[in-house]
Amino acid sequence: MSRCRRLRSKHAGDRYHHRAPSKKREADQCAIHFSAIVAGALAVFAPAYAADPQTFKTEDSATKFCKAGNVVWFNPESKIYFDPGSRFYGKTKAGGFTCRAFEDKAGFRANKGN
Numbered sequence: 001m002s003r004c005r006r007l008r009s010k011h012a013g014d015r016y017h018h019r020a021p022s023k024k025r026e027a028d029q030c031a032i033h034f035s036a037i038v039a040g041a042l043a044v045f046a047p048a049y050a051a052d053p054q055t056f057k058t059e060d061s062a063t064k065f066c067k068a069g070n071v072v073w074f075n076p077e078s079k080i081y082f083d084p085g086s087r088f089y090g091k092t093k094a095g096g097f098t099c100r101a102f103e104d105k106a107g108f109r110a111n112k113g114n
Helices: 003-009 023-045 059-065 100-106
Strands: 071-075 080-082 096-099
Touching (some): 059 071, 059 096, 071 100, 096 100
Antiparallel strands (some): 071 080
16 A cells, blocks of 8 residues: 555544544645655666766866876767867867876777867
8 A cells, every 4th residue: 555545544443543644734745755765766766977077178277186198078968078189079069188098988989080
C-alpha cells in the first residue's frame, strides 16, 4: 500500500482521534513523497556529465601551471582537445588552454589529425 493511501486511511475508523489530517496536508505530503521518488530516479538514471576542465586564458599561464608540452586547447561544445600545431589550436570560438591530464580526466578526446 502506498504511503499516500495509508495517510488517508490511517484515521478513518479512529473515533478517538481528535483531529483528522486535512486534505491539503495529505496532498502536500503526497506531493513531497512523489517529488522525492522522482528526484531519486533522476539521480540514478541521469547520465553523469563531467565538468569542463580548468581553463587558462593564455598559453603562457597554462604552461606555468602545467608542465611544458602538456598544454592543449579544448572545445567544450565538441568535447575535443587540440595539440599545439594543429589546425584549430587556439582558434575555436569557445574553449581555452588547459592541461592534457585535465582533458583526459574530463572525458574529452584528442582531435583526429589536422
